[in-house]
Amino acid sequence: MRTLIKHVLVSTEPKESLTVNGWVRTRRDSKGFSFLELNDGSCLANLQIVVDAATPGYDRITEFTTGASAAITGRLVASPAQGQKWELHATQLELIGIADATYPLQKKGHTPEFMRSIGHLRPRSNLYGAIFRLRSKLAFAVHEFFQSRDFVYVHTPIITASDCEGAGEMFRVTTLKGKPDDQPESDFFGKKTFLTVSGQLEGETFACALSNIYTFGPTFRAENSNTARHAAEFWMIEPEMAFCDLRGDMDLAEEFIKSLAKYALEHCAEDMAFFAKFVDKGLNERLKFVIERPFIRVPYTEAVEILLKSGKKFEYPVSYGQNLQSEHERFLTEEHFKSPTTVFNYPREIKPFYMRVNDDGKTVTAMDVLVPGIGEVIGGAQREERPDVLMQQMAFHKLNPADYSWYADLRKYGTVPHAGFGLGFERLLMFVSGVSNIRDVIPFARTPGNAEF
RNA sequence: UCCAGAGUAGCUCAAUGGUAGAGCACGCGGCUGUUAACCGUGUGGUUGUAGGUUCGAGUCCUACCUCUGGAGCCA
DSSP states (O other), X not given: OBOOHHHHHTOSSOEEEEEEEEEEEEEEEETTEEEEEEEOSSSSXXXXXXXXXXXXXXXXXXXXXXXXXXXEEXXXXXXXXXXXXXXXXXXXXXXXXXOOTTOOOOSSOOOHHHHHHTTTTGGGSHHHXXXXXXXXXXXXXXXXXHHTTTOEEOOOOSEESOOOTTSOOOOEEOOOSSOGGGOGGGSTTSSOEEEOSOSHHHHHHHHHHHSEEEEEEEEEOOOOOOSTTOOSEEEEEEEEEESOOHHHHHHHHHHHHHHHHHHHHHHOHHHHHHHHHXXXXXXXXXXXXXXXXXXXXXXXXXXXXXXXXXXXXXXXXXXXXXXXXXXXXXXXXXXXXXXXXEEEEEEGGGSOTTBOBOTTSSEEEEEEEEETTTEEEEEEEEBOOOHHXXXXXXXXXXXXXXXXXXXXXXXXXXXXXXXXXXXXXXXXXXXXXOOOOGGGSSXXXXXTTBOOO
């Protein structure tokens, strides 16, 4: 009967006999005995195993190299040396799978670039093990957050015919050979279809029935983006609330980010301490600040004024009516406010048609949540619920209303004010862990020119 | 896609236009409690690819490929 190392390490008393399975991280030989460090991925720490030369199986001790897999039975005793509370004195050694000298992971730090080239082996390292345990825990926390607030989890389609306008380039889905655009009517679905860039429009239909919903699933963007915070395939969380305005939307976004940061510190303490030590020295301070302090909320117009008055030289000039550049967003969140910052009420021209037009007629109820180090982590809005204004917005953005008839129906029949947002799960993981490249927080990153593994 | 930088041993990096090196990994030997163990010793190279300049190119030039950082697009 196997015991996971995470459970072994928190033992409260010695054990006569237990068995652990895992992969050897390192071996240190002395005369007459050896130390093995075994890791099974259940936690960051290794279990130190002391193997006396008389132990059955010791004749093959030199084959217990870094990367080899093993099953080891022994007595759990308090360790007499510094560095660990418990150690296992082996009584039985079994080598399951050898790892020869070509095993690429060494007992030393590797660059993230090298680790990406061995994506199938990198989860066996300290850093990537920690990242993917955190990812799992936070995915669970997302569900817990929404479920405990009576949000209904909706599986919006992956394959879709609707283009969530403004969200980006789409991957085409087709079974046709040659040029599928020439004959979309004979394609599998009888029309042009794509991988979803957002579940929002479909999510709105469910919010306008079940009140509060959320989606959490893969999302695809065919943009030729080569940055540390973009991937062609990523996971997005999109809550949508009926009978809710922009203020309620901003409240939820803020509460959500705080809740996940708090969850990570409470439920992933060992891995978070590792990030704070080796990835981002200021991590704990930053997360504490985020959890305890209210986010700054600033209207777009005011943000522009702050930027103009800052006296700071920007590469791209600031002017009303233009989208905020990365350098502008960074200045606001990293230098001016030094806090997560929600910018809201953007000019109508630069935001999608579905956002609600404000009384000034010039701005829409958009909001972006910016966080230090990452930039935009959430984009959301109160949706336009007035049928006539929605039609005007489609005309304003030169869209064909026939393509959005079902969407317009939500306003035709029992329309309600509603609002929601999209949060990039990987960007949140980057923020919470301090890991600076999106390729390192997703198991197998899909980026332009790269779909290995 | 644009701008900048970088590709040398399995990994991380050195090398004025003049004999390609170190640390780690790995092999062998030593060490009675180690902690990325330590000490000694050995193996290890088509210098990203293709051209060019030169008596001579890792080093200079051209093109391409890949990666990194920044920008745009956005989550």
